[in-house]
Each structure stands twice: as C-alpha cells, then as structure tokens.
Amino acid sequence: MSNEPTMPEDDIMRALEARLGRLHARQRLGIERDHEAQVFGQGLNFFHPENLAASPLLIRAALVAVGLYRRGLANAEKVSLRENRIVSAKLPRAFDGFAILHLSDLHVDMCPQAMARVRALVADLSYDLCVLTGDYRGATHGPHDAALAGMAELRDALRSPILAVLGNHDTILMTPRLEQMGMRVLLNECETIVRDGARIHVAGIDDAHYFRVDNIAKAGEGIPHDEFSILLSHTPEIFRQAAHADFDALFAGHTHGGQICLPGGVALTLDSTLPRAFGAGPWRYHEMQGYTSVGAGSSVLPVRFNCPPEITLHQLQAAGDEK
Structure with a gap:
C-alpha cells in the first residue's frame, strides 16, 4: 500500500495548473465544489440519488423488506472476467494479440469483498496494458482517503503500464496520489x-457526464488519422464525438449496466443519454468499436441484480488474422 504523504491542496493545484493550464485545473475543481451535495438540477439527470444522503438507507430498507438485500450483496461480490476482441485493419501487425486489461467503476471503498475478488482475478492474468475508466470513490463528494487507500491496495496487484481517466465520482485532487502509485491519469x-x-x-478525457470538462479535440490533436487509436472515457455517451474524431475504439464504463436490472439484464436506468444497446458490453458506431464495462464495483449500495460485475480483457487483432 502507498505510504506517500498527502500533499496540501494548494500544492496539488499548483502542480495541476502547471501541467494542465490554470483554466482546466480551476474549472474542474470549481465545478466539483458547485456540485457538492447537490441533489436536484445538476448534470444530465434532474435527480441524482447518489447525492442524497438518505438514498442508501431508503433503497436498503426496500430491498430488506422484500427479502432481496442479502442476495444483492452476494451478487455484487461475484466479479467475473469477460473477454472481448477488437479487430481492425488499422492495427499494426506488431500489436496483433496486444492485451488490455480494462477496469471500471471500482468504487473501491464500497465493497471490500468485490475488490478482493478483483485482486484475485488479476493476479495471474497476462496483459500488455491496464486501463482504468474512472469512478474510484464511492461518494460523489467529501473525503477521498479511503478510496485512495483502496486504489493503492489494488495497484499492488496490477502490472504497469497503467493508464487511467477520472469519473464523475472522482475529484481532480486525487490525481497526484494516483500518479504516485504509478498510474498515468x-x-x-x-x-x-x-x-x-x-x-x-x-487518449483519455476528463469526465464528460457530470463535470463536463472533456476535450476530445485536445486529447486527440496529435494522433495521425491513419494510425490506430483508443479513447478512454468514463462515460460512453460521447460516442458520436469520438467516432467522428477518428478513434477506432472507445472503452468506457459509468452505466454499471444498470446495476439493478430486470431478468434478462434489462436495465431500469443507465444514467446516460445513449442507446440502450451501448449500455453494456461490445457495440459499434460507424467505424468505431466500443465497449462499455458494467463495472467491478457498485454505486449507492453494494448490491447487484441480473447484472454481474466484471473486469474485461480486450485483445487487439489485426484484420486478416481472425481465427
């Protein structure tokens, strides 16, 4: 576990301003503070149950009343490994078989048993790159030391290189500590x-769902249009912009696949403005291949129904080498 000392906030902001420019750093932190503890009228949805302190208690009481709470807890601990192939004619032969471990929506301080399962699953996996697509903290505001401690414990089970983006639950103030652990945010x-x-x-963009500080043009400005590229985004709802910016693949999370679903995996809500077919697993939009992870963790409460948690191993394949 990382024993790095906590940096004062002023020092964190100076470092972020030097790296990102004063505008982005101050904008991100300012929007975070404006949104803290707001329940109504912020973000894409009018109501945000994750920001209402009573929400977990109300949902838990309802599940207990119908005898489903313990089952939901057990479901949330059963993280599985899924595999996905990305086949592209633009992929160089040197990268044929390149494996990418994709973790999303860990919410590491919400369900220790699920995180223990993730650590066990990744221990013996072979991969060339690990990517994290956001939401490391359980809450959307407040202290983040417990989330950083959980991320440090998980980091010990992962191999470098690791690339990450922030989600709508993550404060930009977490960035220096995550990078001290060896994750490039x-x-x-x-x-x-x-x-x-x-x-x-x-490439990776800052949160496009809640804080809306994403900049695809900046992230992709140095990428030649004829070279293979992947965009990491916490939310998949920027799929149109990503496809028209010539990205070949988009890896995202955020939706949790619904987390609490009807039989057959029909999500009650995806908390996103996107086609339901893009809410979980592999999909395609024009020439871009996408994958939306349902996440390894859980939000609001550590329960899942008809939507098992996952980590994903993507394998890149040059077109013509399909088996």
Whole structure:
C-alpha cells in the first residue's frame, strides 16, 4: 500500500495548473465544489440519488423488506472476467494479440469483498496494458482517503503500464496520489505506445457526464488519422464525438449496466443519454468499436441484480488474422 504523504491542496493545484493550464485545473475543481451535495438540477439527470444522503438507507430498507438485500450483496461480490476482441485493419501487425486489461467503476471503498475478488482475478492474468475508466470513490463528494487507500491496495496487484481517466465520482485532487502509485491519469491527454517500431495511441478525457470538462479535440490533436487509436472515457455517451474524431475504439464504463436490472439484464436506468444497446458490453458506431464495462464495483449500495460485475480483457487483432 502507498505510504506517500498527502500533499496540501494548494500544492496539488499548483502542480495541476502547471501541467494542465490554470483554466482546466480551476474549472474542474470549481465545478466539483458547485456540485457538492447537490441533489436536484445538476448534470444530465434532474435527480441524482447518489447525492442524497438518505438514498442508501431508503433503497436498503426496500430491498430488506422484500427479502432481496442479502442476495444483492452476494451478487455484487461475484466479479467475473469477460473477454472481448477488437479487430481492425488499422492495427499494426506488431500489436496483433496486444492485451488490455480494462477496469471500471471500482468504487473501491464500497465493497471490500468485490475488490478482493478483483485482486484475485488479476493476479495471474497476462496483459500488455491496464486501463482504468474512472469512478474510484464511492461518494460523489467529501473525503477521498479511503478510496485512495483502496486504489493503492489494488495497484499492488496490477502490472504497469497503467493508464487511467477520472469519473464523475472522482475529484481532480486525487490525481497526484494516483500518479504516485504509478498510474498515468489522462486529463484530455494522449499516450503513444511503441512496439517494434510501430505505434498505437491511447487518449483519455476528463469526465464528460457530470463535470463536463472533456476535450476530445485536445486529447486527440496529435494522433495521425491513419494510425490506430483508443479513447478512454468514463462515460460512453460521447460516442458520436469520438467516432467522428477518428478513434477506432472507445472503452468506457459509468452505466454499471444498470446495476439493478430486470431478468434478462434489462436495465431500469443507465444514467446516460445513449442507446440502450451501448449500455453494456461490445457495440459499434460507424467505424468505431466500443465497449462499455458494467463495472467491478457498485454505486449507492453494494448490491447487484441480473447484472454481474466484471473486469474485461480486450485483445487487439489485426484484420486478416481472425481465427
């Protein structure tokens, strides 16, 4: 576990301003503070149960009343490994078989048993890159030390390199500590990965759902249009912008697949403005392939119904090499 000392907030902001520019850093933190503890009238949805202190108690009471609470807890602990293939003619042969471990919506301080299961699952996995698509904290505001401690414990089970983006539950003040753990947090930025002289690009945007501080143009401005690129976003609802910006793949989370679903995995809500077909698993929009993780953790309460939690192993494949 990381024993790095906590940086004073002023020092964190100076470091973020030097890296991102004063406008983005101050904008992100200012919007966070404006949204803190707001329940009505913020974000894409008018009502946000995750910001209402009584919501967990009310939902828990309802589930207990109908005898489903314990089952929901057990379901939330059963994290499974899913596999997905991304096949592209633009992928260099040097990256054929390149494996990407994708973790999303961990909410590490919500369900310790689920996180223990994640650590066990990743321990023996073989992969070339790990990507995290946001929501490390359980709450949407307030202290984040417990989330950082949980992330440090998980980090010990992961192998580098690790690229990450922030979600709507994450404060930008978490960034320096996450990066001290060896995770590169992409804030409308891009990393280029080189193998045998060939390269692919992985860009990441800041939260587009709640804080709306995403900038796809900035994240992708240095990527040649004929080279393979992946966009990391907490939410998949920017799929149109990503596709028209020439990204070949979009990895996201946020929806939890609904978390509490009807039989057959029919989500009651996805908390996103996007086609339901894009709310979980693989999908395609024009030439871009997408994948929306249902997440390894849970929000509001650590319960799941008809929507098992997951981590995902993506394998990149050059077109023509399909088996």
